Amino acid sequence: MFSKFAYSIFEQSIKDYHVYDNVNQPINNPYPKEKIEHLLYFKNWIDTVQWHYEDIIRDPNIDPVAALTLKRKIDASNQERTDMVEYIDSYFLQKYAHVEVKSSAKINSESPAWTIDRLSILALKIYHMNEEATRAEASQEHRDKCQEKLNVLLEQRTDLSTAIDDLLTDIENGDKFMKVYKQMKMYNDDDLNPVLYQNKK
Numbered sequence: 001m002f003s004k005f006a007y008s009i010f011e012q013s014i015k016d017y018h019v020y021d022n023v024n025q026p027i028n029n030p031y032p033k034e035k036i037e038h039l040l041y042f043k044n045w046i047d048t049v050q051w052h053y054e055d056i057i058r059d060p061n062i063d064p065v066a067a068l069t070l071k072r073k074i075d076a077s078n079q080e081r082t083d084m085v086e087y088i089d090s091y092f093l094q095k096y097a098h099v100e101v102k103s104s105a106k107i108n109s110e111s112p113a114w115t116i117d118r119l120s121i122l123a124l125k126i127y128h129m130n131e132e133a134t135r136a137e138a139s140q141e142h143r144d145k146c147q148e149k150l151n152v153l154l155e156q157r158t159d160l161s162t163a164i165d166d167l168l169t170d171i172e173n174g175d176k177f178m179k180v181y182k183q184m185k186m187y188n189d190d191d192l193n194p195v196l197y198q199n200k201k
Contacts, residue, residue, distance in 0.1 A: 002168055003161035006040050006116055010123040013044040023052050036091050043084040044120045050077040051124050081117070088113035089180045092171070102174040108167055111180050115164045122160060126153050 016028070027045045031037035056062070057070050092112045132138065133146035170176040190200060 001161070001165045003116075003119060003164040006164075007119060007123060007157070007161065009037055009040040010044040010120050011127075013041050014048055014123060014127050017045065017048045021052075023049050023056070036088070039084065039088050039091065040116075040120075043081070043088065043117070044123065046077060046081050046084060047117075047120050047124060050074060050081065051128075053077065085111075085113045085117050086180070086182060088116060089178070092168075093178055093180065096171050096178065099172060099174050101177045105175055105177045107179050108170075108176050111178060112164070112167060112171070115160070115167060119157075119160055119164065122153065122157055126150065126157065129153055 012030075017025070027042065029038055029041050029045070031041055053070060053074050057067055057074070062070075089111050129146055129150045133143050133150050135143065138146075167176065171178060
């Protein structure tokens with residue numbers, strides 16, 4: 001099933017990142033660029049780096065200048081994340097281009113890639129919640145609470161994985177169809193964000 005395949009790549013990306021656990025380390029994607037594995041690994045790597053950006057920027061003692069620099073990196077990361085989702089959806093559009101869509105077919109509220117985006121984030125939540133549930137220096141109460149949360153996340157993974165695989169099966173069978181809207185983020189666009197285009201004058 002595609003969800004299990006994708007999740008295993010997300011786990012590999014997270015594990016590879018935590019070898020050095022440094023937001024500035026370069027990605028070393030082990031998969032060829034023409035493969036979907038490459039996109040999935042790259043997508044999760046972006047998510048993993050941004051996860052740690054979000055940790056760092058919440059440091060109450062962070063230097064304001066450094067915080068602004070980091071905020072710019074988070075903005076760029078968000079845009080890159082969106083771009084990767086669109087690349088993954090392009091893969092599915094091509095894969096299912098031959099499918100004869102039934103007249104009764106319905107559209108899903110999310111495209112396949114956006115559901116996979118949620119699975120990538122969930123993989124990060126599970127990894128870090130497991131760290132907290134097994135952190136030796138933490139109190140037993142803390143570990144127990146984190147284990148309870150981890151159990152919920154694992155249940156969520158099962159449900160989300162089933163939903164992803166069901167969606168892909170429905171698309172493949174013509175029972176649902178893909179309709180992808182390119183993201184129209186206005187705040188990153190020099191021609192759409194008033195603050196940016198007024199500064200160009």
